[in-house]
Amino acid sequence: MMFQTQDRDRRAVGYWLLFMAFMVFAMVVVGGATRLTESGLSMVDWRPVTGVLPPIGEDAWQAEFAKYQQSPEYKLKNYHMSVDDFKGIFYWEWGHRLLGRLIGLFFFVPMVWFWAKDRIPQGYKPRLVGLFVLGGLQGLMGWYMVMSGLVDEPAVSHYRLTAHLSLALLIFGAIFWTALSLLNPKPVGGPAVLKRVTHTAMLVLVLQLVMGALVAGLKAGHIFNTWPLMGDTFVPEGLWFMEPWWLNMLDNAVTVQFDHRIGAYVLTLLVIAAGFVARKAPVETKNAAYLLIGTVGVQMLLGIIMLLKEVPVSWGTVHQGGGVLVLAAIINLMHKQRGRIAK
Structure with missing residues (x-):
């Protein structure tokens, strides 16, 4: 794809945002696979920092599996599941959450760097901050969605799922539009x-x-x-x-x-x-x-x-x-x- 601008800063920030749009696209695809493999309720708690790593060692897996065994999904649907079966669904949800964390990291660190170097074109700083806030809200929306399937029925609310996916698409669209505006100003x-x-x-x-x-x-x-x-x-x-x-x-x-x-x-x-x-x-x-x-x-x-x-x-x-x-x-x-x- 050919772009109009030859401005060094606009191109740098624009290409970075195109990469971020691709990451959000990947997040939506992985989210779809997580839903279709019915893996979304395998992680019954939300640990934004300590949840970066999956369970390490058999004792850690047994402890994670024990928490899952208290959930409605295990009791009503997956009561036959072994630890090895549990790992199969756990890794999908863990990967989905990890990708979300990476998107936040890959957005925040370059934004701070571009800001510190005064390379963000005029008028785009508020947009970038707004996009970062939307990303944080998406993380909260994801956990809010998962919570709906951890109470009585082993299924998330379709209203919350719709809100979660719709917000992801809004974020993708806003990032992509902003990238195009930087690269094609006319x-x-x-x-x-x-x-x-x-x-x-x-x-x-x-x-x-x-x-x-x-x-x-x-x-x-x-x-x-x-x-x-x-x-x-x-x-x-x-x-x-x-x-x-x-x-x-x-x-x-x-x-x-x-x-x-x-x-x-x-x-x-x-x-x-x-x-x-x-x-x-x-x-x-x-x-x-x-x-x-x-x-x-x-x-x-x-x-x-x-x-x-x-x-x-x-x-x-x-x-x-x-x-x-x-x-x-x-x-x-x-x-x-x-x-x-x-x-």
């Missing part, structure tokens, strides 16, 4: 109608990502593993059996999966429209629109395959990562059209 522009279509597509994508998190939290992907029909019909029965009606959109697995499918169709039509309109846009904007079409097409294909295969860990993880790439592609297109646009 907008490219495009037709006014393209900007409206792009913003509409972003709104639909946000709703689609939230709905995808609800699908994950409710395990709605494990029902109606057919496509394009849901069972024998396009519109399945049982969409609106909850009262009040709007509760179905949050708590009804059938409705949530249906809404997620419809959102995918609407988003696909919007990005195709964006590609059509972008024919008259500058080359960089046109290429960004075509890239968005490609990422959405691949993401829809991944979603269909994942559904037909009944959500295996591999395809489910790739699909979650694909959602982040679609977000990056639409942010890239929006960024090129920010501010002044060509008529």
Whole structure:
């Protein structure tokens, strides 16, 4: 990817933030694998400092396993599990938390260094501090989510899971946008109608990502593993059996999966429209629109395959990562059209 700026400081800070965006992307992918392997409740306490290292030695593992044996997940679901089985799920959650700590470290230390060297471009210091605070809040949100599965039922609240994933995507988007602003300070522009279509597509994508998190939290992907029909019909029965009606959109697995499918169709039509309109846009904007079409097409294909295969860990993880790439592609297109646009 070619960038506009030749300013040494803007490039240095911008490349660092692109690396941080990649780390957040990796965090979302690992988080998806942790959820799909049902490893998220294996660590029943939160030790931000001493939890950096995994248990060392058999006695430490036995002690950690003893704590897990007091949890609802072990008592109601994994009562047959051995210490060796426990290690398999523990390492996924430990790795997820370790990556979160590394993201905090790799963000804070360079930020302080750039600040001390007076290399942060004007106006970006408050943004960087805000991003760091958001990262800290994400750590708290993660533990708040895990706590919901350590009380009575061995499952985290799908509301808290949705909040946790949504905040991760917000952090990714904010970091990526800031990096692009540093590296490409001048907008490219495009037709006014393209900007409206792009913003509409972003709104639909946000709703689609939230709905995808609800699908994950409710395990709605494990029902109606057919496509394009849901069972024998396009519109399945049982969409609106909850009262009040709007509760179905949050708590009804059938409705949530249906809404997620419809959102995918609407988003696909919007990005195709964006590609059509972008024919008259500058080359960089046109290429960004075509890239968005490609990422959405691949993401829809991944979603269909994942559904037909009944959500295996591999395809489910790739699909979650694909959602982040679609977000990056639409942010890239929006960024090129920010501010002044060509008529």
